[in-house]
Amino acid sequence: MAVDSQCQSNDMAGIIRDNDRTLFPIKNISSVLDIFKNQLENSPEPDLALLSIIVGAVENSLTCNRGSANLELYQPMDSSSLPTLELHIADALYTKFHSLIKSSVDMTKYKNKSYASREIVKRVSDVIWNSLTRSYYKDRAHLQSLYSYLTGNKLDCFGVAFAVVAGCQVLGFSDVHLALSEDHAWVVFGENGTETSEVTWHGKGNEDKRGQSIGLGVSSRSWLYVNNCPVICTRSMEVAALVSAINPSLNATNDAYEVALLQQELLWLLYDLGHLTKYPMALGNLGDLEEIASTPGRPPCATLFKEAIKSAKTYYSNHHVYPYTYQGGYFYRNKMYKEAFESWANAADVIRQYNYSRDDEEIYKEFLEIANDLIPYVIKVVSSGHSARSILKDPECFAYLLRFYDGICQWEEGSATPVLHIGWAKSLVNTISKFDSDIRAQVIIICEDVEPNTTASSEDIKSNDIETNNGRYVNNNNNYCTAKDDGDEFIKVLESKVTAKTSQKINLHPSIEALTAACGEKILNPEYLLQGGGEPFVGTSVEKDTDSTSSSPSHAGTSKEIVDIKSDVIEKTNKKCENNIVIEKEEEVDKKPTVRLYSQKMKGLKDLLLAEKLNTQAISLQLTAQSQVQVGKKGRGDLDTVNVRPKRTRRE
Structure with missing residues (x-):
């Protein structure tokens, strides 16, 4: 391995602590866990640069150095073994990073500074940015670690932001921390951590944003900035971020088993220490890994997905979408289709809080796949049988479907770019046509003028309704009153x-x-x-x-x-009262699910959706009508033609 000569600059060198040096060479997963545990429990601050170099070295040696011709013959190593990482290699890379940062920033100008300034953050980001190789595709796999940066001058979006935080740590600024949305990263800094700065790019042509506040992104209600509800990391959570960013993939269909196992063990270490509690995405990643290979004595993956949702509700006002899509994907893969429909409807309840923009292509593709691939596949599967338990005979599933599309339509409202096109309309029409008219008629549709309180899931909303109305739901339009049958x-x-x-x-x-x-x-x-x-x-x-x-x-x-x-x-109790109100048993109420529609497009579809015979052309026209979208500027057509990144894929 070639190491830059500047590594020998002793006055600029960083020195790995003695109690970490004794744990080298790294030959197995246990030795990596020992270093991480030592850093997390026995250091004033975990050393981000060292830990990123270690996991990057393991990941790259097991994924990037295997030729494609050998992938079909790939056999995992012994589960406890890893390629050896010698101390002198880690030491040289560690010193190189310290030297690069310290030699590029004149600290005499800031010697009396306790907190970082925008100028310092911008300077460090310039150092990282200007040293990157330009002739590579930035969203390729395995480019998120300092190992990738120090050996090949390559980093992806997350990697740049992480490197900036690690660089500020090298300079002694402990107030600079990583801020993470579900598809972007920036930094927070200052005495109270209230200052924000872009330090990387998103998509193409956004380099000039570096150094700027994220205020414009937040004010535009873009999902990319999660309405100013990002994961603000502590040092330990930044360690969790670098572990969560590990990518075990060899190609689209194969993973390096040892890398996945290392990631899984490290996430459990962080879980036990309480550093994943406020990190929904990391909990979702751990749930995915547990679904593939469960760990004896650990909570099952379904519990982890619920924990991710709870975290998003508790700490981020239910503004994160991926916890629900993680859960929905799990239900889908396990043929729990009704539960999957509900999870996807809950995900749409989150996205309705935002205005769609072209920065949001990742989540657009996520919802497009659900609407045009996953839901149609489910309908195809359940349509082939005549089971009484089929979701096509369940009005609640139809209600979930309406709530899912209502969220998408409301996401589109107020946006400068349309979301829905004829492809969305065809899938919706084909899907709802599989529900018989008598099933659709059982759903009570209420059109609301006030935006919903989306800080709670459908289960929470149901329980709140019960508490508010003392166990009774009244629909004045239908003159029905349902009550508990307890006397x-x-x-x-x-x-x-x-x-x-x-x-x-x-x-x-x-x-x-x-x-x-x-x-x-x-x-x-x-x-x-x-x-x-x-x-x-x-x-x-x-x-x-x-x-x-x-x-x-x-x-x-x-x-x-x-x-x-x-x-x-x-x-x-089952006969008509004088005021034309019928008191029904609670179990009979469950047969009439209620869905509240908030988007203009879906409210306009109410009568069409409940009609005995569906007018598919009218539904398609209503769903794709641009008059319902408060378009501020002309768009350049549908997003499908301008995608610049492959969709985030789940490990298989």
């Missing part, structure tokens, strides 16, 4: 009618009138009402009641009427 609600109805009796005459069933009158004089027996045992009133027998009623004309026949009161109550 309490019926008693409340009785109380309201008794109260109203003072102002107007209400004709109640004789048994109810008798019971109501008797309640004023005697105490009802709870055991009788709940289980049917004992007498209607405490301390009373039927015979005594019969005797007493003979001298009281107003109570004549009370005992006889009361005997049948329980069966009468049950009968009444």
Whole structure:
């Protein structure tokens, strides 16, 4: 390995700590774990440069040095073994990085500075940026580590941002930290960490943004900047970021097993130390790895996907999409199609908070694949059978589908560039046409004018509705009221009618009138009402009641009427009341799912979607109508023609 002569500049050199040097040479996964654990637990700050060099050396030696002709014959090494990394190699690369940064920044100008300035951050980013090789495709795999930078002057977008933070750490500025959205990276700095700076590019032609604040991106409501809800890293979370960025792929279909296992073990180390709690993407990556090869005694992948969603809700106001697409992909691969539909609808609930821009091509491709590949495949699979449990017979699945498209349509509203084109429309029409009209008719569609509170998932919204309405959902358009079948609600109805009796005459069933009158004089027996045992009133027998009623004309026949009161109550709960409200059992309510539509396009489709016979042409025209999109500027056509990067793919 050729190492630049500047590595020998002792006055500029960085020195690896003695307790880390003793762990070399690195020959297996355990030795890598030992260095990471030592750095995370026994250092004032984890050394980002050293750790990035180590994992980059392992990744590149196992992925980039294997010829394509040998991939079909590839056999993993012993699971505990790795290519040897000698101390002198790591030491030379480590020294090279320190020398490069320190020789390029005149620290005498900043010797009294406790915190980094925009000028310092820009200077370090210029050093990294200007030393990169220009003749390579920046979004190729395995370019995210300092090893790639120091041996080949190549870095991807994440790698540049990470190198800038590591460079500022070399200069002694501990306030400069990595900020991560789901497809971009920048830095935060300053005394309170409130200053932001672009240090890399996104796509093409954005080099001039380096050094600028991210304010314009946030104000445009671009998903790229997650509405100013990025993962702001601590030093330990920056270690988690470099581990999460490890790429085990050999090609589109094969992974280097040893690299994947190393990444998995390192993520579990960080998980145990609590450094993934606020990092949804890393939790999702760990969930993917566990799905492929589960670790005995560890939480299952489904639990990790739920943890990622919980993290996004708790710390980032539910502004991250990928936790839901990770979960949806897991359900899809395991043929849990209804659950996948719900996860994708939840993902669309997040994206509706943004305005689409051309910087968002990664998430566009994610949703396009769901809409045009995954959902049609699911429909094709379930259409071939006649199972009563098919999702095509489930109105909830149709409601999830509507919510998914409603989120996409609202994402488009207010954007300068359209999202939906005829390809989207064809997939929607083909999909909904597979749901019979009687299934579609069971979905209650409510058109809302106010934007939804998307900081909660559909499960949270359901529970909030229950708490707000005391267990009752009322749809005034359909004159339906659903209540818990526990007797309490019926008693409340009785109380309201008794109260109203003072102002107007209400004709109640004789048994109810008798019971109501008797309640004023005697105490009802709870055991009788709940289980049917004992007498209607405490301390009373039927015979005594019969005797007493003979001298009281107003109570004549009370005992006889009361005997049948329980069966009468049950009968009444399923019959029409005087105010045209029907009280239904809770399990019957579940057959009528409710979906609220917020986008103009989907609200305009309401009647068409519920029609017995679908007007496919009208649906397509409505879905692709540009008049519904508040276009600020002319676009250059659909995004499909201008994609510059391959879609982020899951490890298989």
